[in-house]
Amino acid sequence: MLIIECDSQTLAADGLNLGTALARLANTNVAKTLLRNKRIVLVKTSTEEKLKQDLADTLVKYGRFRSILVVGHSNAVELQLTTNDRYRWSAVGNWLQKFEPEFLFLAACRAGRSEAVRDVFKPIKTLRQVYASPALLHKNQTSPLAVLIGMLLMQGRIDEDQSGALRLANYVLTGGQLFRWKRGETGPGEEVKAHAWDGVASLLYRGSWDLLESLFPSSKPAP
Numbered sequence: 001m002l003i004i005e006c007d008s009q010t011l012a013a014d015g016l017n018l019g020t021a022l023a024r025l026a027n028t029n030v031a032k033t034l035l036r037n038k039r040i041v042l043v044k045t046s047t048e049e050k051l052k053q054d055l056a057d058t059l060v061k062y063g064r065f066r067s068i069l070v071v072g073h074s075n076a077v078e079l080q081l082t083t084n085d086r087y088r089w090s091a092v093g094n095w096l097q098k099f100e101p102e103f104l105f106l107a108a109c110r111a112g113r114s115e116a117v118r119d120v121f122k123p124i125k126t127l128r129q130v131y132a133s134p135a136l137l138h139k140n141q142t143s144p145l146a147v148l149i150g151m152l153l154m155q156g157r158i159d160e161d162q163s164g165a166l167r168l169a170n171y172v173l174t175g176g177q178l179f180r181w182k183r184g185e186t187g188p189g190e191e192v193k194a195h196a197w198d199g200v201a202s203l204l205y206r207g208s209w210d211l212l213e214s215l216f217p218s219s220k221p222a223p
Contacts, residue, residue, distance in 0.1 A: 005072070006073070007046070101124065128182065167179075
């Protein structure tokens, strides 16, 4: 798996450097045992020139990646790919297509809107599925992405029933929305249905909450 952490210093300051956390987890003894022979590579972006060089070096050294995780600040139109530059999702797709991924995970706000996903699919002919939130993505709503990534790395596939149950539970427990898009679902003739899902996402968005904390509040010692 290739992990690209966009404008990593800003993400770290915001406590949203999920890519770094996953890379560290992958280097633990337990993870190395579970993910035997799996390659996890982290690229942190700062400037466009450094990103170009880092991606070129990564491609030469490792070749293609079956899955890619992109972590960054974004909206339905563009991604803050480097410190000073925002790129449209179509441009992000162009950056990623050389790695020929089949699965793409986007830990970024509104990256799961149909227009963003459509723009990513177009240049990446090998891409089969995209997992991303169509709404604002809060820190406590990102855990299912890590679980799905672990499922893919360990099993070689993502079970649709388990994925659906996980994503539903995430909404119930945290308010987090995580859509799974397949290539044909955003293609020609699917625009109306895709926009309908955007509308559903807007209706469902109610911010972030912690249902377990509400039901079982942690007790604090008396002063």
